[in-house]
Amino acid sequence: MGESKKQEEINQLLYKYASEGKTVVRLKGGDPYVFGRGEEECAYLVEKGICCEVVPGVSSAFAVPAYAGIPVTSRWMSSGVTVLTAVRSTGEVIDLDYVPKKGTLVILMGVHVADRLKEQLLKVRPAGEPVAVIENGTLPGQRVFVSTLEKLDVVVRENKVRAPAIFIVGEVVKLRSALTR
Amino acid sequence: MGESKKQEEINQLLYKYASEGKTVVRLKGGDPYVFGRGEEECAYLVEKGICCEVVPGVSSAFAVPAYAGIPVTSRWMSSGVTVLTAVRSTGEVIDLDYVPKKGTLVILMGVHVADRLKEQLLKVRPAGEPVAVIENGTLPGQRVFVSTLEKLDVVVRENKVRAPAIFIVGEVVKLRSALTR
Numbered sequence: 001m002g003e004s005k006k007q008e009e010i011n012q013l014l015y016k017y018a019s020e021g022k023t024v025v026r027l028k029g030g031d032p033y034v035f036g037r038g039e040e041e042c043a044y045l046v047e048k049g050i051c052c053e054v055v056p057g058v059s060s061a062f063a064v065p066a067y068a069g070i071p072v073t074s075r076w077m078s079s080g081v082t083v084l085t086a087v088r089s090t091g092e093v094i095d096l097d098y099v100p101k102k103g104t105l106v107i108l109m110g111v112h113v114a115d116r117l118k119e120q121l122l123k124v125r126p127a128g129e130p131v132a133v134i135e136n137g138t139l140p141g142q143r144v145f146v147s148t149l150e151k152l153d154v155v156v157r158e159n160k161v162r163a164p165a166i167f168i169v170g171e172v173v174k175l176r177s178a179l180t181r
Numbered sequence: 182m183g184e185s186k187k188q189e190e191i192n193q194l195l196y197k198y199a200s201e202g203k204t205v206v207r208l209k210g211g212d213p214y215v216f217g218r219g220e221e222e223c224a225y226l227v228e229k230g231i232c233c234e235v236v237p238g239v240s241s242a243f244a245v246p247a248y249a250g251i252p253v254t255s256r257w258m259s260s261g262v263t264v265l266t267a268v269r270s271t272g273e274v275i276d277l278d279y280v281p282k283k284g285t286l287v288i289l290m291g292v293h294v295a296d297r298l299k300e301q302l303l304k305v306r307p308a309g310e311p312v313a314v315i316e317n318g319t320l321p322g323q324r325v326f327v328s329t330l331e332k333l334d335v336v337v338r339e340n341k342v343r344a345p346a347i348f349i350v351g352e353v354v355k356l357r358s359a360l361t362r
Contacts, residue, residue, distance in 0.1 A: 031243055033252035040256060043359045052360070056244035062212055063237035071214035075221060075270050080279035082263040089256050097283040098261035102276065178224045179233070 007037060011044040018050045031059040035085055035108060059083075061106045064137030064166045068144045069180035070173055077171040078104045086110030086117050086167075094120050101125075104170035111163045115153040121169065125149055130173035135165040146173060188218060192225040199231045212240040216266055216289060240264075242287045245318030245347045249325045250361035251354055258352040259285045267291030267298050267348075275301050282306070285351035292344045296334040302350065306330055311354035316346040327354060 010026075017024045032038025032054055042052045061083040065072050072081040080103035087093055087109060093116045099105065101124055110117050127150035135143045147155045149169060155161070191207075198205045213219025213235055223233045242264040246253050253262040261284035267275055268290060274297045280286065282305055291298050308331035316324045328336045330350060336342070 031239075031247075033247045033254065034243055034262070035254050037256070039252040039254075039356060039360065043356070046360060054247050054360075056239050056247040058212075058237050058239055059243060062215055062240060066212075066214045066235050066237040071220040073214065073216050073220075073264075075218070079269045079276070080263055080265040081215070082261055082281060082284070083254075084261040084284075088260045095260070095283065098281050100263060100279050100281040102278040103263070103265075175220060175224070179220065179227055179235075 007040065011041055014041060014045060015048055015050065018045065028057065031057040034059045034061060034083065060137065061108065064134055065106065065168050067138045068132060068134045069176040070132055070168055071175060072104050072106060072172060074172050074175060077175065081106060086113050093117055096120060096124055099124055104168065104172050107167040107169065109163065110167050111156060111161055111165045114156040118149065118152040121149060125169060129169055130171060132168040132173045133161055133165060135161050137166055146176065188221065192222055195222060195226060196229055196231065199226065209238065212238040215240045215242060215264065241318065242289065245315055246287065246349050248319045249313065249315045250357040251313055251349055252356060253285050253287060253353060255353050255356060262287060265289065267294050274298055277301060277305055280305055285349065285353050288348040288350065290344065291348050292337060292342055292346045295337040299330065299333040302330060306350060310350055311352060313349040313354045314342055314346060316342050318347055327357065
């Protein structure tokens, strides 16, 4: 609820300054259109007659795996990548209709629901599928743990992984050893 | 075949200059780890003892939709996005195991197989699902066509769409009218 309030305030501030004739820059980390609320802010302004330009950014969904030595696609191992939030806006933990049987999964914001997430994913993915857990990706304190899907929750618990963290599920995790020294 | 040869030559050139003690920059459009061959080049070099650093870029998979006014995720409409190539390295047109039932699909390099792609996607997605075809995305000559999945091939044919083009499948296509003026 607190977050919703804040978003509404941001929208109003953007509108306030823009309607005073100012050029307003809303600077975000990552890509504003990849789980970035850019759509909400832009739709709010456009409806009020304010023109918006959205400049794409480098999404953490692809950049964090890259800095951990994991390419999200691979010519030989994965011809697709799916980016998901672990918890939907409805509060529900991952809807399996969003999860393909094959290809890389990049799962955002899953630390607090790692156990339920694992249970769900095991319904459509093999228990032995490689998994990487990346905490504080790209930052000096980055930690990377490689395991298998059946141990996802254990890895998170035993290493006291804290948000922000990204989970990668898929064969591409195996490439890490070939791409880092 | 021509392309494979060229990739091998690129790998060798990277190695040649690096082994002469030079710092080599391999500059790519988009993100080197999102269908970018970065993995192949990096693995080749690491195996030969050359250190690599991969700097993530802005992927066309997200940036092209953004410039066409389409966010690939939406708090209300799509809590996931899948990026796929239309044709796999094996030559096969899209493997449905890579296609989730819900969420946004961003399909790269599909112009020449639009008819077969449509047939495949109709096995898992509704005929009336919104589709956008973006030709020359982000460039001055950009063209955007909005339709439904059942007409994907017709849209491509009637408008003589040529590569490079990206297809977007999903409810988020409807947001375009709210996000552009």
